[in-house]
Amino acid sequence: AQSVTQLGSHVSVSEGALVLLRCNYSSSVPPYLFWYVQYPNQGLQLLLKYTSAATLVKGINGFEAEFKKSETSFHLTKPSAHMSDAAEYFCAVSEGTSGTYKYIFGTGTRLKVLA
Amino acid sequence: DAGVIQSPRHEVTEMGQEVTLRCKPISGHNSLFWYRQTMMRGLELLIYFNNNVPIDDSGMPEDRFSAKMPNASFSTLKIQPSEPRDSAVYFCASSRGQESVGAFFGQGTRLTVV
Numbered sequence: 750a751q752s753v754t755q756l757g758s759h760v761s762v763s764e765g766a767l768v769l770l771r772c773n774y775s776s777s778v779p780p781y782l783f784w785y786v787q788y789p790n791q792g793l794q795l796l797l798k799y800t801s802a803a804t805l806v807k808g809i810n811g812f813e814a815e816f817k818k819s820e821t822s823f824h825l826t827k828p829s830a831h832m833s834d835a836a837e838y839f840c841a842v843s844e845g846t847s848g849t850y851k852y853i854f855g856t857g858t859r860l861k862v863l864a
Numbered sequence: 865d866a867g868v869i870q871s872p873r874h875e876v877t878e879m880g881q882e883v884t885l886r887c888k889p890i891s892g893h894n895s896l897f898w899y900r901q902t903m904m905r906g907l908e909l910l911i912y913f914n915n916n917v918p919i920d921d922s923g924m925p926e927d928r929f930s931a932k933m934p935n936a937s938f939s940t941l942k943i944q945p946s947e948p949r950d951s952a953v954y955f956c957a958s959s960r961g962q963e964s965v966g967a968f969f970g971q972g973t974r975l976t977v978v
Binding site: 783791792793794798839841843844848849850851852853854856857 | 868895897899906907909912914919920955957959961962963964966967968969970971972
């Protein structure tokens with residue numbers, strides 16, 4: 750079964766600092782990987798996805814993620830944190846066959862941005 | 865596109881009562897997912913449907929939980945009888961059924977059982 754592991758349930762950065770949220774996957778085949786963001790009292794919103802077209806994936810709000818097969822990682826980064834980035838971030842992987850797929854989520858990382 | 869629509873947004877009920885949560889997926893999406901989010905257990909997949917057929921309900925916690933999808937534009941998650949430990953945020957999500965697409969989430973229903 751596919752799975753993702755997010756290291757660090759809470760991350761704090763200063764406004765303007767680099768954001769790095771970690772995600773490692775467990776898969777025997779190249780996976781499809783996703784990052785989602787959840788703002789308070791809202792649903793999850795897709796930030797970006799890796800579909801094997803390119804290892805560096807750019808998403809919304811200035812976020813990007815790099816797929817590294819050798820490290821089985823898909824870490825999320827943003828060069829300069831903004832106060833509005835404070836939210837919970839989830840890494841996810843798809844699993845399934847023959848047109849029926851489900852999405853398995855990590856435990857989430859809550860990002861706090863300090864003024 | 866209106867996105868995935870869930871109702872109600874908030875539900876407060878007494879222990880033992882029946883609760884029905886509703887979901888309208890994005891038009892054209894053929895996969896539908898029900899997730900539950902709690903502080904203790906994070907985001908759990910309860911059940912998912914493909915073309916209105918339940919594919920995997922192994923995440924449904926107990927027989928008190930049931931889900932239906934009578935047509936492509938509507939699904940329900942029912943809890944009967946409800947218990948305080950069912951208090952959580954329940955999300956519905958839909959997808960085009962391709963593994964590279966990702967799932968699109970509704971705003972969730974916050975259920976409180978007292």
